Amino acid sequence: MALIWFCLLALLITGYVLLDGYDLGTGVLHLLVARGDAERRQVMRTIGAVWHGNEVWLLSTGGVLVLAFPALYASSFSGFYLPLMMVLWLLIMRGIALHFRNDVRSALWGQFWDVAFAAASVLLAIFFGVALGNVIRGVPLDAAGDFFLPLWVDFRVSPNAGVLDWYTTMVGVLSLLTLAEHGALWLAYRTDGAVRGRSARIARRLWPALVVMVGAVTWSTFRVQPQVGMNLAAWPWGYAFPVLAIAGLLGVIASLRGGRDDRAFAWCALYIVGMLASAVFGLYPYLLPAIGDPSIGLTIYNAASAPHGLAVALSWFVPGMLLVIAYTVFAHRTMAGRIGVDEGP
Amino acid sequence: MDSALTWDRLQFAFTATFHYLFPQLTMGLALLVFVLMTMALRSGSAHHRHAAAFWTRIFAISFAMGVVTGIPLEFQFGTNWSGFSRYSGGVIGQTLAMEGVFAFFLESTFLGLLLYGAKKLSPRLLWFSALMVFAGSWMSAFFILATNAWMQLPVGQTAGAGGALQLESLGALLTNAWLPWQFLHNMSGAVITGSFVMAGVGAFYLLLGKHEEHGRTYLRLGVIAGAIAACFQIFPSGDEQGRDVAHYQPVTLAAMEGLFETREGAPIVIVGQPDMEARRLDNPIEIPRMLSFLTFRHWAAQVQGLDAFPREDWPDNVPLLYYAYHIMVGLGTIFVAAMLLSVWHLWRGTLFRSRGMLWLLVLLVPFPFIANTAGWLTAELGRQPWVVYGLQRTAQGSSPHVASGNVLFSLIGFAGTYTVLAILFLYLAYRELDHGPAPAPPEAG
Numbered sequence: 037m038a039l040i041w042f043c044l045l046a047l048l049i050t051g052y053v054l055l056d057g058y059d060l061g062t063g064v065l066h067l068l069v070a071r072g073d074a075e076r077r078q079v080m081r082t083i084g085a086v087w088h089g090n091e092v093w094l095l096s097t098g099g100v101l102v103l104a105f106p107a108l109y110a111s112s113f114s115g116f117y118l119p120l121m122m123v124l125w126l127l128i129m130r131g132i133a134l135h136f137r138n139d140v141r142s143a144l145w146g147q148f149w150d151v152a153f154a155a156a157s158v159l160l161a162i163f164f165g166v167a168l169g170n171v172i173r174g175v176p177l178d179a180a181g182d183f184f185l186p187l188w189v190d191f192r193v194s195p196n197a198g199v200l201d202w203y204t205t206m207v208g209v210l211s212l213l214t215l216a217e218h219g220a221l222w223l224a225y226r227t228d229g230a231v232r233g234r235s236a237r238i239a240r241r242l243w244p245a246l247v248v249m250v251g252a253v254t255w256s257t258f259r260v261q262p263q264v265g266m267n268l269a270a271w272p273w274g275y276a277f278p279v280l281a282i283a284g285l286l287g288v289i290a291s292l293r294g295g296r297d298d299r300a301f302a303w304c305a306l307y308i309v310g311m312l313a314s315a316v317f318g319l320y321p322y323l324l325p326a327i328g329d330p331s332i333g334l335t336i337y338n339a340a341s342a343p344h345g346l347a348v349a350l351s352w353f354v355p356g357m358l359l360v361i362a363y364t365v366f367a368h369r370t371m372a373g374r375i376g377v378d379e380g381p
Numbered sequence: 382m383d384s385a386l387t388w389d390r391l392q393f394a395f396t397a398t399f400h401y402l403f404p405q406l407t408m409g410l411a412l413l414v415f416v417l418m419t420m421a422l423r424s425g426s427a428h429h430r431h432a433a434a435f436w437t438r439i440f441a442i443s444f445a446m447g448v449v450t451g452i453p454l455e456f457q458f459g460t461n462w463s464g465f466s467r468y469s470g471g472v473i474g475q476t477l478a479m480e481g482v483f484a485f486f487l488e489s490t491f492l493g494l495l496l497y498g499a500k501k502l503s504p505r506l507l508w509f510s511a512l513m514v515f516a517g518s519w520m521s522a523f524f525i526l527a528t529n530a531w532m533q534l535p536v537g538q539t540a541g542a543g544g545a546l547q548l549e550s551l552g553a554l555l556t557n558a559w560l561p562w563q564f565l566h567n568m569s570g571a572v573i574t575g576s577f578v579m580a581g582v583g584a585f586y587l588l589l590g591k592h593e594e595h596g597r598t599y600l601r602l603g604v605i606a607g608a609i610a611a612c613f614q615i616f617p618s619g620d621e622q623g624r625d626v627a628h629y630q631p632v633t634l635a636a637m638e639g640l641f642e643t644r645e646g647a648p649i650v651i652v653g654q655p656d657m658e659a660r661r662l663d664n665p666i667e668i669p670r671m672l673s674f675l676t677f678r679h680w681a682a683q684v685q686g687l688d689a690f691p692r693e694d695w696p697d698n699v700p701l702l703y704y705a706y707h708i709m710v711g712l713g714t715i716f717v718a719a720m721l722l723s724v725w726h727l728w729r730g731t732l733f734r735s736r737g738m739l740w741l742l743v744l745l746v747p748f749p750f751i752a753n754t755a756g757w758l759t760a761e762l763g764r765q766p767w768v769v770y771g772l773q774r775t776a777q778g779s780s781p782h783v784a785s786g787n788v789l790f791s792l793i794g795f796a797g798t799y800t801v802l803a804i805l806f807l808y809l810a811y812r813e814l815d816h817g818p819a820p821a822p823p824e825a826g
Contacts (some may be wrong), residue, residue: 106470239687
């Protein structure tokens with residue numbers, strides 16, 4: 037039962053990264069791809085109706101974390117106190133920028149919120165990568181399963197680590213590049229005209245850097261977290277996940293060269309799924325490994341709720357999420373189609 | 382760690398109080414916008430359609446504020462209250478996750494359609510979107526109140542291995558005896574806020590002589606909905622909620638009423654100040670035997686005072702609890718009087734001409750926010766010193782490793798951020814009011 041919820045949690049996180057990922061990527065890039073107020077509005081309209089629903093995936097992930105793995109929720113949220121508070125402020129800033137940018141028709145008002153939107157998106161993309169890096173590397177848990185991390189210490193991966201070290205910073209950069217690529221492909225897929233051309237060009241230029249970072253982070257991950265190598269040795273079918281990621285990356289560049297930017301977006305989604313699945317597979321059974329002493333790490337078994345609660349929750353969670361997916365698809369369909377520069381709201 | 386606990390509590394109190402200024406408005410308006418949408422669908426008139434669109438825009442600004450200030454609350458269960466979430470996550474995780482799956486997705490997806498889909502959706506689908514936004518926001522309240530009701534009256538759980546609580550019965554959790562009246566009382570409080578704002582805006586337009594046809598529509602709807610909700614707020618919902626408190630948390634009732642000594646035929650206090658040193662109320666004005674009657678429907682019934690309970694089980698801030706409760710009740714009574722008077726004027730046909738009444742309705746707009754805040758202060762202070770009533774003390778709920786300086790830092794950060802948010806909200810809401818329900822709306826954001 038804990039394993040099922042581990043998989044559902046991974047699915048929710050993946051759903052969040054795929055959906056809000058393109059919102060964040062759009063935010064990272066929109067100052068570069070859109071020139072002038074009309075194009076900025078065009079870019080905003082691609083995410084206007086859907087980003088809210090996308091952000092709810094993060095909230096639901098939080099809810100499921102409390103439900104299924106309360107010990108993990110308690111430990112990680114209090115341990116990452118400082119970075120999480122910053123994430124909160126950034127989420128507030130992004131949300132406000134998206135909501136209120138178009139409420140006032142004034143050149144300066146729009147420009148101010150454009151920069152706020154971009155800054156919040158860049159920092160959030162990095163923060164989420166750093167968070168993933170921390171989870172892979174592990175944290176200095178004590179016997180009660182608690183810890184408190186400073187923002188940084190000396191940038192080395194050691195039991196004395198901070199939130200930022202060389203490894204987590206690398207994952208942060210990879211996350212920024214990944215979401216920028218995802219956002220560029222989203223815009224190339226959803227827009228028309230000059231913005232579409234610029235987005236596709238940026239996606240092509242980002243691609244080599246992305247490949248280099250994927251290689252570097254993969255190599256480092258094997259060194260930082262031995263569990264990954266052990267899992268692959270124990271269950272060789274796990275190689276399927278990195279293969280998916282590589283296939284996604286190759287598909288992105290092949291489609292871009294062929295001018296099929298709608299397919300490129302789907303390939304990029306496959307790459308992200310492959311990367312996250314590889315990380316989840318590599319960490320199993322850990323949810324939050326302990327640096328130094330593997331035996332006190334939080335696993336899906338010692339952090340899970342009792343089986344009865346998990347079974348009951350499964351009975352409403354699955355139909356509930358199917359319903360959510362159904363009307364999310366409906367909303368995306370209603371809003372589907374390329375968006376031009378001069379369309380109304 | 383004592384001071385960290387103080388800052389943890391203050392930060393949650395501050396962020397939750399600020400947050401709830403917005404959901405009470407959106408939940409109330411969600412119902413009223415749905416009513417306007419239904420009128421638009423039935424009459425097919427442009428007037429109702431514009432009115433619905435105008436209030437949807439106000440709704441959207443408030444909704445945005447509610448969402449961005451709501452996320453910090455869900456995070457704080459983990460960041461500042463890890464003792465609480467580790468102990469009770471196996472139970473409240475159910476309702477928190479249900480809120481996400483059943484309510485948040487519904488509300489935000491269909492609000493996106495409502496705001497952006499006006500040209501792409503048929504009138505019927507637009508009406509359906511308004512219904513889903515209303516359903517989503519009220520279901521969200523139901524699940525979060527189920528969580529709060531469990532903290533007030535824990536049911537459906539069992540102690541698991543390692544001391545943490547585990548779910549025993551989801552049915553018991555969702556049919557908690559505390560929940561029905563708390564939910565109804567809270568929701569009619571939200572309708573009061575929504576309808577006072579709507580009536581206030583209508584009065585504002587009539588006083589200015591702008592958008593007068595809209596002003597009359599808003600006044601009519603706001604005053605009628607406000608009168609119904611204000612009466613329902615006191616009887617039966619407030620009365621029944623009070624009896625729940627008396628039954629399940631008698632020490633809380635004693636503190637709310639400022640009843641220091643157990644008495645037969647206990648009076649109800651209208652005005653008076655709790656004196657914690659002398660353990661009595663200074664200069665009280667009372668109605669004899671009324672508390673006994675309200676609580677037990679019997680004039681001579683015995684009501685337990687604070688002296689019947691050990692000092693360490695008293696709510697830890699009796700005066701604040703007492704004042705919050707009395708402000709709520711006092712304002713609630715004024716609301717009933719003001720709304721009944723307005724309905725009488727409406728029925729006589731003099732409401733739209735009476736500048737005094739219109740001014741009164743404009744000036745009343747802030748007070749439902751104060752009353753709802755005071756009501757939640759009563760609920761939360763009344764539960765003290767417990768975070769899970771009778772099971773976990775608040776002092777055991779906070780995060781053990783988060784030092785007081787860190788919490789103070791984030792509290793100050795929230796104070797600054799929320800000040801900016803408040804200014805933004807007022808500015809944007811005022812612009813929307815100033816622009817008015819004209820047919821060509823500015824682009825929704």
